[in-house]
Amino acid sequence: MDSFYNILNPEQSALAHANNFDFDHPSAFDYDTLFECLTNLKKGKSVEIPIYNFNTHSREQRTKTVYGANVIIFEGIFALHEKKIMDLMDLKIFVDTDADIRLARRLKRDIAERSRDLDGVLQQYMRFVKPSFDDYVQPTVKNADVIIPRGLENAVAIDLITKHIQKQLQDRPLKHRWDLAKIDCSGDLPPNVIVLKETNQIKGMHTILRDVETSRDDFIFYAERLSTLIIEKALSELPHDNITVTTPVGHDYQGKKFQETICGVSILRAGSTMETGLMRVCLDDATVGTGAASLMAVRVLRDHDVPEENIIFLTFLAASAGLHVLSHAFPKIKIITSMVDPVLNTETLWIEPGIGNFGDRYYGTEEDE
Amino acid sequence: MANYTLPSQCQLLEQTSQLKALMTIIRAQDTSRADFIFYADRIIRLLVEEGLNHLPVVDKSVKTPTGSEYQGIDFKGRICGVSIMRAGEAMEQGLRDCCRSVRIGKILIQRDEETHQPKLYYAKLPKDIESRYVLLLDPMLATGGSAMQAVQVLLDNNVREDRIIFLNLISAPEGIDAFVQRFPQIKIITGEIDGGLDDNKYIVPGVGDFGCRYFGTD
Numbered sequence: 131m132d133s134f135y136n137i138l139n140p141e142q143s144a145l146a147h148a149n150n151f152d153f154d155h156p157s158a159f160d161y162d163t164l165f166e167c168l169t170n171l172k173k174g175k176s177v178e179i180p181i182y183n184f185n186t187h188s189r190e191q192r193t194k195t196v197y198g199a200n201v202i203i204f205e206g207i208f209a210l211h212e213k214k215i216m217d218l219m220d221l222k223i224f225v226d227t228d229a230d231i232r233l234a235r236r237l238k239r240d241i242a243e244r245s246r247d248l249d250g251v252l253q254q255y256m257r258f259v260k261p262s263f264d265d266y267v268q269p270t271v272k273n274a275d276v277i278i279p280r281g282l283e284n285a286v287a288i289d290l291i292t293k294h295i296q297k298q299l300q301d302r303p304l305k306h307r308w309d310l311a312k313i314d315c316s317g318d319l320p321p322n323v324i325v326l327k328e329t330n331q332i333k334g335m336h337t338i339l340r341d342v343e344t345s346r347d348d349f350i351f352y353a354e355r356l357s358t359l360i361i362e363k364a365l366s367e368l369p370h371d372n373i374t375v376t377t378p379v380g381h382d383y384q385g386k387k388f389q390e391t392i393c394g395v396s397i398l399r400a401g402s403t404m405e406t407g408l409m410r411v412c413l414d415d416a417t418v419g420t421g422a423a424s425l426m427a428v429r430v431l432r433d434h435d436v437p438e439e440n441i442i443f444l445t446f447l448a449a450s451a452g453l454h455v456l457s458h459a460f461p462k463i464k465i466i467t468s469m470v471d472p473v474l475n476t477e478t479l480w481i482e483p484g485i486g487n488f489g490d491r492y493y494g495t496e497e498d499e
Numbered sequence: 500m501a502n503y504t505l506p507s508q509c510q511l512l513e514q515t516s517q518l519k520a521l522m523t524i525i526r527a528q529d530t531s532r533a534d535f536i537f538y539a540d541r542i543i544r545l546l547v548e549e550g551l552n553h554l555p556v557v558d559k560s561v562k563t564p565t566g567s568e569y570q571g572i573d574f575k576g577r578i579c580g581v582s583i584m585r586a587g588e589a590m591e592q593g594l595r596d597c598c599r600s601v602r603i604g605k606i607l608i609q610r611d612e613e614t615h616q617p618k619l620y621y622a623k624l625p626k627d628i629e630s631r632y633v634l635l636l637d638p639m640l641a642t643g644g645s646a647m648q649a650v651q652v653l654l655d656n657n658v659r660e661d662r663i664i665f666l667n668l669i670s671a672p673e674g675i676d677a678f679v680q681r682f683p684q685i686k687i688i689t690g691e692i693d694g695g696l697d698d699n700k701y702i703v704p705g706v707g708d709f710g711c712r713y714f715g716t717d
Contacts, residue, residue: 329552330572337571341561355597359548362541366517375527378707379697385523386516475565486564 131206134164135182137189146187149250154207154262161212168218171202175459176429184244197429197459200422201295207263210270220298223291224274227281232263319450320457323465326363332356336469339446340485346494353416353492356446356468364442364466368392416488418445418467419474419481421452421459428460438462446488449474449481503672506679509687512545522691525668526706535712536589539638539668542690543593546666550634550688551597553664554578576632576662579625581606583637583649586710590636590666604628606652608645617644622652629657635665638709640689641702643674650682660684668709671695671702 135158138146145151152158160180167177178193209215210222233255240246246254271277278287319325326332335352338344344352370386377383418424424443431441441463443456448467451474456465473482490496505511512518524530524538559573579602580594581587591603604624611618625631633653637646646665653663661684670689673696678687693702701707711717 329549330554330556330574331548331551333572334556334574337559337561337569337573340563340569340571342564343561351599355548358544362517362545366515368517370516370520373523375523377526377704378528378712379701379703379705381694381704383523383526383704385526386519387523388520473567478565480565482565483563483567483569484565491564 131159131164131204131209132184133179133182133194134160134167134206135189136160138187143187149246149254151187152258152262153254154258154266156208156211156266159208161215165214165218167196168202168204168215171196171199172218173458176432195432197425197432200299207267208270210273211266216273221291221294222273222275224271224277225281226271226277226279231281319453319470320461320465322457322461322463323448323453323467323470324363324367325470326359326466326468328469332359332468336447336485340483342486344491346491349491353446353488357444360444360446360466360468364444364464367442367464367466415443416446416492417481417485418443418448418452418456418465420449420479421455424452424456425459428456428463432460442466447471447481447485452481503692505692506675508679508683508685509670509675509689510549511692512549512688512690514691518542518545518690522669525712526704528707532712532715539589539709539713540593542668543590543638543666544596546668546688546690547590547593547597547634550664550666550686551578553686553688554632577630578632578634579604579628580634580636581624581628581649581653583608583635583645584621586638586708586713587636589638589710589713594634594636602631606649608648610644617648619648619652624653624656628653629659631658632662632664633658635663636667637665638668638713639702639706640665640667640670640674640678640687641696642671642700643678646674647678647681650685664688669693669702669706 135153137160138151142151146153163180167179170177176195176197179196180193181190182188183190204215204219210224216222236255236259237248237251240251240254241248276287276291278284278291282288335356338348338352339356369389371389373385373387375383375385415424415427424445428438428441428443432438438460439462441460443463443465445465445467446469448465448470450470450472453465453467453470457463471481471484474480475482485491487496521538521542525535525542530538555575556572557575559571561569561571563569578598580591580598581604582591584605584607588605594601594603602625605622606619606624607621608617608619610616635646635649635653637649640646646667650660650663650665654660660682663682663685665678665685665687666689667687668690670687670692671694672692675687675689675692678685693705695703697703706712708717
């Protein structure tokens with residue numbers, strides 16, 4: 131929540147530098163930006179979180195990119211203050227810590243990390259922080275679902291909360307996976323999805339791969355054949371330059387040449403089944419069901435400064451829902467799949483009719499029945 | 500060839516920029532042999548995959564590991580490959596990569612230096628070839644002389660004309676026209692259509708001698 135302090139006007143800024151601005155008042159926060167960020171995160175979109183500089187008391191130009199996730203943890207002294215913010219929360223926790231410990235931590239933090247002196251910190255504490263806690267923070271305890279005394283020491287409470295969250299994730303998988311239900315999955319596929327032309331060979335290979343009776347030997351063979359076609363399709367989506375070459379019979383040929391270098395990244399484990407057929411490509415995962423793993427992988431690439439439009443995502447089989455989720459979050463990536471299945475089972479999160487667990491079938495690690 | 504109208508029996512691979520880039524590499528005279536083989540093999544794989552699409556299929560429903568039914572297809576009819584030696588042999592591995600343990604026959608035809616006509620030197624074909632679909636392999640379709648001679652050998656062995664699929668990387672319009680006129684029921688799958696033939700009956704711009712570049716005997 132500290133990222134969402136309001137932008138100060140020059141007058142307020144002068145007060146802040148003199149340790150005379152009340153940062154511990156609920157009005158010091160930008161709830162609109164906060165609401166927007168949290169809402170988008172819940173939808174699985176990426177958001178730009180402001181960076182607040184506590185030395186200059188101002189918002190920096192740069193921002194931090196944060197991506198939606200299954201579990202979003204939001205913390206801050208006024209986390210339980212504003213109703214519209216609280217309405218976004220599934221679990222509200224108040225961590226209660228002894229007042230002496232709070233002051234000791236504050237002294238340590240503000241002097242070491244925020245360039246304040248002892249007098250300044252104490253003055254601010256007596257004048258703003260303590261009254262504000264008594265007036266605004268302490269009362270929000272009534273908004274909490276759970277109160278945790280003794281903070282981090284309270285291993286039992288932390289364990290209970292972890293278990294509760296895990297159970298929620300299992301009980302309501304679809305809802306928690308990027309609020310999938312709210313994304314419109316009907317109608318046409320997103321424009322950034324390319325599906326291979328359904329030829330007899332593609333359909334025939336799918337028939338073999340999807341058949342529960344297919345031996346592992348055959349499964350591997352046809353998975354590799356199919357992956358070659360998917361990769362060839364992906365490569366033809368890359369940008370090319372015109373080039374003229376001379377042939378051995380002395381004639382010019384007006385050809386094309388790759389513009390850039392490429393590299394392949396696979397999502398372990400099922401993704402690496404495609405690498406045998408892959409020369410140099412981008413991101414691959416065997417199947418896209420909910421789109422959750424794919425989203426996370428694209429994020430990792432984005433965190434490594436790969437521009438979104440440079441990412442091509444390859445997959446054998448995708449559920450329509452997952453494709454919508456993925457392109458909803460990253461509209462500029464290209465997605466290549468050999469086939470799209472209509473159904474994503476809301477209980478099991480399996481693609482139907484589907485192909486089973488691709489990685490298990492490829493690597494032969496199915497559980498015995 | 501901008502003005503050339505492709506006969507319906509001849510199917511051109513989808514002309515993607517990627518295919519064009521592969522063609523550029525194998526056509527350039529300064530391409531190393533390793534690159535020539537690697538990129539030619541990639542084109543051959545696409546040709547084989549496309550050729551296999553012309554085999555007959557039947558509907559087949561399978562049960563998937565999730566317990567659902569998938570309405571798929573199964574391939575009907577058996578196939579074999581026949582390569583026209585020597586360059587056609589370069590395409591055998593691409594066929595094996597798609598069809599494990601596929602039977603492959605060979606036909607050796609060379610141009611008679613006196614008559615300039617193609618002459619059959621050797622043929623070894625699977626015994627039951629008359630019951631199979633045949634993928635005929637030859638990378639270049641120039642005049643079509645040796646390919647037509649090879650087809651004649653197949654027909655003499657009771658292969659049905661409409662069960663032959665001829666795969667090649669680069670064709671000259673003259674070769675396609677001559678071939679289609681003589682064997683109208685055969686499907687030709689080709690990677691690219693070139694401008695034509697020069698005085699030596701080489702395809703231009705072409706790739707030069709495909710067999711020599713692939714097998715390193717130039």
